Amino acid sequence: MGALSDERVAQYLREHFVAAHQQVGSFEVTNQGGVLKKNGGNVASYFCTPDGRVVNAIVGPVPADDLLAAAQWAVDAYDESSPSAADRAPALAAKHRQAADDLRLLSRQVGGQTQIHELLEQKPLPPLNEVYRVIFEQILGQRVAPRDAEVASVVEAFQLDQRPKLPVLVVLYKQGDGNQARKEWEQVLSRDRPASLRLRELAECYLVTMLPLNRLAELSQHLGVRPFAAPDGGSPLFVVTRSDARQLTAVTTWDRQDELVFALAQGAVQAAKEEPRTANQLARLWNLVEPIDAKLGEQIERLLRDARKSTP
Amino acid sequence: MAARCCSVGRWLLALVLASGAAREAWAEGAPEIYGVTPNEGAAGDTVRIKGRGFHGTIRVIFAVGKTSKDARFSVESDDELSVTVPDYFLPDVSATLAVLTSKGVTVGMPASAVRVDGKSKNTPKIGFFHVLKEGMLDLVNGVAVIEDGGAARGGSSAALQFVKRGGGLERYQNTSGTIFYERGALLSAVDGTRKSSHEDQVKRIEVREISESLGIDSFLFKAPAQAAGEPTSSPRIRAIAPPRVWVSDVVLLTGAGFLGTSHVFVGNKLTEVGFQVMSDRQLRLVMPDQLGYPGHEAWLMVMNAKGVTITLPARRAALTRTSNSRGLIWPGENGLWSVSGGRSLQFVGARQRVDQEGASRASIVFAKNGAKITPHVPGTLFYEPEADVPRTAIAERRKLYEQRGLGEPHIYEVEKIAVSETALLQIAPPWE
Numbered sequence: 001m002g003a004l005s006d007e008r009v010a011q012y013l014r015e016h017f018v019a020a021h022q023q024v025g026s027f028e029v030t031n032q033g034g035v036l037k038k039n040g041g042n043v044a045s046y047f048c049t050p051d052g053r054v055v056n057a058i059v060g061p062v063p064a065d066d067l068l069a070a071a072q073w074a075v076d077a078y079d080e081s082s083p084s085a086a087d088r089a090p091a092l093a094a095k096h097r098q099a100a101d102d103l104r105l106l107s108r109q110v111g112g113q114t115q116i117h118e119l120l121e122q123k124p125l126p127p128l129n130e131v132y133r134v135i136f137e138q139i140l141g142q143r144v145a146p147r148d149a150e151v152a153s154v155v156e157a158f159q160l161d162q163r164p165k166l167p168v169l170v171v172l173y174k175q176g177d178g179n180q181a182r183k184e185w186e187q188v189l190s191r192d193r194p195a196s197l198r199l200r201e202l203a204e205c206y207l208v209t210m211l212p213l214n215r216l217a218e219l220s221q222h223l224g225v226r227p228f229a230a231p232d233g234g235s236p237l238f239v240v241t242r243s244d245a246r247q248l249t250a251v252t253t254w255d256r257q258d259e260l261v262f263a264l265a266q267g268a269v270q271a272a273k274e275e276p277r278t279a280n281q282l283a284r285l286w287n288l289v290e291p292i293d294a295k296l297g298e299q300i301e302r303l304l305r306d307a308r309k310s311t312p
Numbered sequence: 313m314a315a316r317c318c319s320v321g322r323w324l325l326a327l328v329l330a331s332g333a334a335r336e337a338w339a340e341g342a343p344e345i346y347g348v349t350p351n352e353g354a355a356g357d358t359v360r361i362k363g364r365g366f367h368g369t370i371r372v373i374f375a376v377g378k379t380s381k382d383a384r385f386s387v388e389s390d391d392e393l394s395v396t397v398p399d400y401f402l403p404d405v406s407a408t409l410a411v412l413t414s415k416g417v418t419v420g421m422p423a424s425a426v427r428v429d430g431k432s433k434n435t436p437k438i439g440f441f442h443v444l445k446e447g448m449l450d451l452v453n454g455v456a457v458i459e460d461g462g463a464a465r466g467g468s469s470a471a472l473q474f475v476k477r478g479g480g481l482e483r484y485q486n487t488s489g490t491i492f493y494e495r496g497a498l499l500s501a502v503d504g505t506r507k508s509s510h511e512d513q514v515k516r517i518e519v520r521e522i523s524e525s526l527g528i529d530s531f532l533f534k535a536p537a538q539a540a541g542e543p544t545s546s547p548r549i550r551a552i553a554p555p556r557v558w559v560s561d562v563v564l565l566t567g568a569g570f571l572g573t574s575h576v577f578v579g580n581k582l583t584e585v586g587f588q589v590m591s592d593r594q595l596r597l598v599m600p601d602q603l604g605y606p607g608h609e610a611w612l613m614v615m616n617a618k619g620v621t622i623t624l625p626a627r628r629a630a631l632t633r634t635s636n637s638r639g640l641i642w643p644g645e646n647g648l649w650s651v652s653g654g655r656s657l658q659f660v661g662a663r664q665r666v667d668q669e670g671a672s673r674a675s676i677v678f679a680k681n682g683a684k685i686t687p688h689v690p691g692t693l694f695y696e697p698e699a700d701v702p703r704t705a706i707a708e709r710r711k712l713y714e715q716r717g718l719g720e721p722h723i724y725e726v727e728k729i730a731v732s733e734t735a736l737l738q739i740a741p742p743w744e
Contacts, residue, residue: 249423302339
C-alpha cells in the first residue's frame with residue numbers, strides 16, 4: 001500500500017493542504033492482464049504555500065511515516081516562522097539548516113532529504129517552478145521529460161472530426177524515434193506477402209499514429225482513459241482503439257503479423273458496429289474481413305441484415 | 313356471418329401491419345455492449361449501457377469476485393439500457409458486466425483480457441480470460457469466455473463463466489456462481505473424475521448464443537453516499553435483519569453509534585464488509601465472498617473513531633448450547649471465547665495479563681484499559697488507549713507490512729471496546 005493510501009496521511013493532508021499532482025517525468029506503464037506494470041519513473045512531494053512556494057519537499061516513494069513527518073515538518077516550520085513575509089524566509093532557512101545538521105548527525109551519508117534541506121536553506125521558499133527541476137534531476141536522478149509534440153499530435157488525431165469515425169492504431173515503440181518506427185511500419189506494409197497486403201488494406205480503415213511507449217502515461221492522462229492494456233512486455237505495442245480512444249485490443253512485436261491482421265480486422269468490424277456505415281461500406285468491409293475470419297464476416301452480414309430491416 | 317369474419321380478419325391484419333410499421337428493428341442474435349456511461353459509480357446511481365440487441369433483456373449482472381448482483385434496468389431502446397447500480401458498498405472494486413436477453417448473453421470483455429491459446433505459457437492466475445481453440449486454462453480465478461476447442465478447469469472461480477459450443481469447463485465449484493453455456497458445451501468432468509457435491513449447486517443457464525463485448529472495461533464501484541456526521545459514541549448493534557444470510561445479501565443493522573463507521577468486519581478471517589451508513593441508528597451491509605461455511609455462525613464487528621463493537625451471544629444463552637455442534641461460538645474461562653474451527657477471541661480486562669502463550673492461542677485479542685499484553689503481539693489486536701501493549705513491536709510490525717506491501721496489519725487502537733449481545737449471523741445459502 002502506498003503512503004498516500006494511509007489513513008493518517010490522508011487525514012493530515014486533507015486538514016492542512018490542497019493536494020494536486022503533475023507528471024513531469026516519463027515512464028513506461030502498461031496494463032498486463034488487468035495489472036498495471038510500471039517501469040522507471042519516480043515521485044517527489046512538495047509542501048507549498050498557497051502561492052506555490054516550497055516550504056519542504058521529500059523525494060521517492062517513501063513510507064507513510066516519512067511522508068507524514070515531512071508534511072508535519074512543513075506545517076510546523078511555517079507556523080513557527082515569523083508572520084511577516086520578509087522575516088519568514090530567513091526563519092525557514094534556519095530551520096532547514098537545523099534539520100540538515102540533525103540528519104547529518106544521524107547518518108554519515110548525505111541522503112536526498114539532507115540535500116533538500118540544504119537546497120532550501122540556500123534558497124528558502126522558492127517558487128515550485130524554479131526548484132522542481134533541480135530536485136527531480138539532481139537529487140532524484142530522474143530526467144524531466146521535454147514537452148512532447150508527439151503526444152500532442154496523437155491527442156489531436158483522436159480529436160479529429162472524422163466522417164466516418166475511424167478506429168485508431170497507436171504504435172508504441174521502445175527503441176528509436178517516431179520516424180524510424182513509421183519507416184519500419186511502411187516497410188512491413190510494402191512487403192510482397194499476403195499478411196502485408198492485408199495489413200495495407202486494413203490500415204486504410206484506420207488512423208495510424210506513433211508514440212514512444214514511455215509517453216503512454218501522459219497520453220492516457222490527456223485522453224482521460226485508463227492506461228492501455230498490453231498482452232506482454234514486447235515492443236512495439238500495437239494498440240487498436242475506438243475513435244474515442246477506448247481500447248479494443250492489442251498485439252506486440254513486428255513478428256506477429258497474423259495476430260495484428262486479425263486485431264485490425266476485429267477493430268474495423270467493431271467500429272462498423274458502433275458507428276454508422278453505409279451498405280456499400282459494409283460490403284467492402286465484408287470483402288476485407290471474411291477471408292481473415294469467417295465469424296467476422298458473419299458479423300458484417302448480420303449488420304447488413306439489421307441495416308436492411310431498419311430501412312423503411 | 314362469413315362477411316363479418318372477413319371484416320374482423322381485415323381489422324386484425326391492419327392492426328398487425330400497423331404495429332409492425334411502428335416497431336423499431338431489433339438486432340439479431342446475442343446482445344452486445346459498446347459502452348457504459350459513466351463507467352464508475354455508487355449503488356443507486358444510474359448508468360447507460362449502449363450497444364445492440366437489448367430488446368427482451370432479462371437480467372443485467374454486475375459480477376465482483378465470486379459474487380454477482382442483479383441490477384434494476386429499463387430498456388430504453390434496442391440500443392440502450394438504463395441501469396441502476398446495484399447495492400455493493402466496497403469502494404474501488406471492479407465489476408464485470410453481463411446482459412442476458414431472450415436471444416443470448418453478452419459479457420463485457422476488457423482489452424486487458426488474457427488470451428489463452430495452445431501456445432500460452434505462464435498464464436496469470438487471476439484476470440479475465442479468453443480461452444481460444446486448443447487453449448487450456450488451469451485453476452480459473454476470474455471470468456472466462458471459453459471458445460470452441462478451448463477448455464478451463466475451475467478452482468476457486470469467479471461469479472460468471474461463459475462456455476461456447478465445443479468449449480469445456482470442469483470442476484467449477486463456486487456455489488454462488490453461474491455458468492452460461494451454449495448447447496454443445498462440455499460441462500462434465502471431462503477428465504473422468506467424479507463431480508464434487510458443490511458442483512450440483514452451481515447455476516447453469518443454457519443460452520442460444522454467447523457474445524463477448526470487446527474492449528469494455530470493468531465497472532468501478534465508488535463508495536455509496538454515507539449519512540454525514542461525527543460519531544457521538546462507540547457503535548452498538550441491537551438487531552440484524554435478516555439473521556440468515558449468504559454472500560452478496562444485503563443486511564440491515566439497527567442500533568446506535570453508526571455515524572462515522574470506518575470498518576465493518578465479519579467472521580474469523582476479519583473479512584472487510586462494504587457498508588452504507590443510513591443514519592446513526594441504521595447501517596446497511598453487503599455480505600462478502602469470504603463469509604464462512606454454510607451452516608456456521610459468524611460475528612460482526614463495527615468500528616468508528618469512538619470504538620469497536622463485536623456481536624456475541626449472551627453468555628448464559630451461549631452456555632446452554634452444545635459446544636460440539638458446528639457453527640457455535642461458546643464462552644470459556646478468563647474472557648476466552650472459542651469458535652468452531654479452532655479459532656478464539658480473548659477479552660483481556662483491567663489488571664489481567666496475556667503472555668506469549670495466551671496471545672498466540674487467541675486469534676483475536678481485545679485489550680481493555682489496564683490490560684497487559686506482553687511481549688508478543690497477537691495476530692489481531694484491538695486495544696484501548698490505556699492498555700499496556702508492546703508499542704515498539706506494533707510499530708515494527710506496521711513497518712514490516714508496509715515494506716512487504718501487505719497493507720495494514722489488523723491492529724487497532726480504539727477508544728472503547730464493547731460487546732453487542734445479539735444473535736450471530738447464520739450463514740445459510742439459498743438451497744438450505
